[in-house]
Amino acid sequence: MITLALSKGRIFDDTLPLLRAANIEVLDNPETSRKLILDTNQPGVRVVLVRASDVPTYVENGGADLGITGRDTLIEHGGQGMYQPLDLQIAKCRISVAVRADFDYERAVKQGSRLRVATKYVAIAREFFAAKGVHVDLIKLYGSMELAPLTGLADAIVDLVSTGNTLKANHLVEVERIMDISSRLVVNQASLKLKQAPIRALIDAFAKAVAERSEI
Numbered sequence: 001m002i003t004l005a006l007s008k009g010r011i012f013d014d015t016l017p018l019l020r021a022a023n024i025e026v027l028d029n030p031e032t033s034r035k036l037i038l039d040t041n042q043p044g045v046r047v048v049l050v051r052a053s054d055v056p057t058y059v060e061n062g063g064a065d066l067g068i069t070g071r072d073t074l075i076e077h078g079g080q081g082m083y084q085p086l087d088l089q090i091a092k093c094r095i096s097v098a099v100r101a102d103f104d105y106e107r108a109v110k111q112g113s114r115l116r117v118a119t120k121y122v123a124i125a126r127e128f129f130a131a132k133g134v135h136v137d138l139i140k141l142y143g144s145m146e147l148a149p150l151t152g153l154a155d156a157i158v159d160l161v162s163t164g165n166t167l168k169a170n171h172l173v174e175v176e177r178i179m180d181i182s183s184r185l186v187v188n189q190a191s192l193k194l195k196q197a198p199i200r201a202l203i204d205a206f207a208k209a210v211a212e213r214s215e216i
């Protein structure tokens, strides 16, 4: 049995076409079912639904053989314990610094001010501001980062941006792009040895589907 860890929502939705390319159909719809273990048309393959930030933990510790997770989540978790054979080019976005439109970020940085930065991505933010030589107080949040500058909790946020609509709706502006993000296939190291043939077949099918898509 091969177990693939996915999170509900965009990662699940964007993974379905890749699974289809490997002749795998998920038999339940996570939006309508309360099941956490989903069967597929292949008796040897199942999908487990976990929180996006829990995917690396499941894969690293053998709760799943494979998983799909954002580069952001992988960096925060630390990816050393897993193979990362493939960038799937799905759930693409970027991680950026944003501030209130009336906050002069350039000036604060030039003056060497200490910045209060709210984020779910403390490792990425710490590394980024350390490399710039900017002193920051990091405030760990688990969601709705955009609210922090609006309420006076923070001067800036480090968060994911795709269309920019969420920032715009909250009168925030993107002032720095830290890195591009997409989702990766991650594989448990022991699983790759013990279940080599089926896992290799899945990696190859995904790789082919990603390559074909990038040709379009």
Ligand SMILES: Nc1ncnc2c1ncn2[C@@H]1O[C@H](COP(=O)(O)OP(=O)(O)OP(=O)(O)O)[C@@H](O)[C@H]1O
Pocket (backbone or CB within 6 Å): 007, 008, 009, 010, 011, 051, 052, 053, 054, 069, 070, 071, 072, 073, 091, 092, 093, 142, 160, 161, 162, 163, 181, 182, 183
């Ligand atoms: N707006 C977006 N556009 C494209 N990709 C995104 C966007 N937001 C997030 N992602 C990517 O999708 C991944 C999963 O995001 P999702 O919103 O499903 O989970 P989450 O709510 O961030 O995680 P958790 O439930 O663990 O807090 C992120 O880690 C990121 O790589």
Ligand SMILES: O=P(O)(O)OC[C@H]1O[C@H](OP(=O)(O)OP(=O)(O)O)[C@H](O)[C@@H]1O
Pocket (backbone or CB within 6 Å): 143, 144, 159, 160, 161, 162, 163, 164, 165, 166, 167
């Ligand atoms: O630039 P945009 O296209 O507006 O996308 C950016 C938003 O997308 C993500 O939130 P998501 O929609 O996943 O909601 P979440 O807070 O539940 O993760 C992210 O946390 C941003 O808030």
